Amino acid sequence: MLHGPNLNLLGSREPEHYGHQTLEEIDEAIRSEAARLKAEAECRQSNHEGQLIDWIQGAGRDFQGLLINLGAFTHTSVALRDALAASKLPAVEVHLSNIHAREEFRRESLTAQVVWGLISGLGARGYTLGLTALIERLRNDGKETR
Numbered sequence: 001m002l003h004g005p006n007l008n009l010l011g012s013r014e015p016e017h018y019g020h021q022t023l024e025e026i027d028e029a030i031r032s033e034a035a036r037l038k039a040e041a042e043c044r045q046s047n048h049e050g051q052l053i054d055w056i057q058g059a060g061r062d063f064q065g066l067l068i069n070l071g072a073f074t075h076t077s078v079a080l081r082d083a084l085a086a087s088k089l090p091a092v093e094v095h096l097s098n099i100h101a102r103e104e105f106r107r108e109s110l111t112a113q114v115v116w117g118l119i120s121g122l123g124a125r126g127y128t129l130g131l132t133a134l135i136e137r138l139r140n141d142g143k144e145t146r
Contacts, residue, residue, distance in 0.1 A: 001030050001127070002055055003045035004071030010096075017097040021124045030067070033128040037135050041067070049073055049080065056083040065134045066091040067127065074099075074109045085114040090137055092130035095120040 003023060006013060011022035027043040034041035042063070046052050052070065059066055066089050073080050074093070084091055091114075098121030099106045112118050117133055119126040 001027065001041055001043040001067045001069075001131075002052055003043070003069050004052060004073050005047040006071055007069060008045050008047070017102070019096060019123050026124050026127055029124065030127050030131055033131050034135075037132065039135050041131065049077055053079055053083045056080070056087050059089055060087055063089065064138050065089050067094060067130050067134060068092070068111070068115070069094045069096070069127075070111060074111055075106055076110070078110060081110045081114055084111055090116040090134060092117040092119065092134045094118075094126045094130045096123055096126065097121060 008023055010018055010026065011020055023045060030041050030043055044055060046055075052073065056066065066084070066087070068084075068091055070077070070080055070093070074095070093109065093111055093115045095118075099109065100120065109118065116137065117130065119130045122129065
């Protein structure tokens with residue numbers, strides 16, 4: 001799980017859009033869901049685009065898939081889009097709020113074209129739903145297409 005900029009402020013930042021759960025609570029739910037599915041999840045957060053790129057580029061060595069919420073970088077970063085495409089890992093993009101019901105600039109995801117799935121607007125539950133779908137895909141030996 002890679003969390004992008006400002007997600008460390010969850011619980012206090014614009015709860016009308018992002019809810020009241022903290023990042024730590026969301027990460028715990030992700031790890032619990034992974035354990036329930038007999039898998040492992042590692043959660044990381046950075047406010048720095050380059051750090052997120054480095055993690056994506058290195059993910060293929062240690063991980064089978066990616067669950068991502070790149071925050072505002074979703075709408076602005078060609079570099080993150082390219083890193084995801086180059087990783088060749090199946091990825092699920094998650095957004096707490098419905099990006100299509102928000103400001104115009106949030107409605108386009110530059111990364112959506114290179115991820116396997118996208119969940120938007122289901123709040124914190126979107127993370128565990130995305131993780132479940134990703135694990136199911138991996139257990140199907142990648143028979144589903146990207």
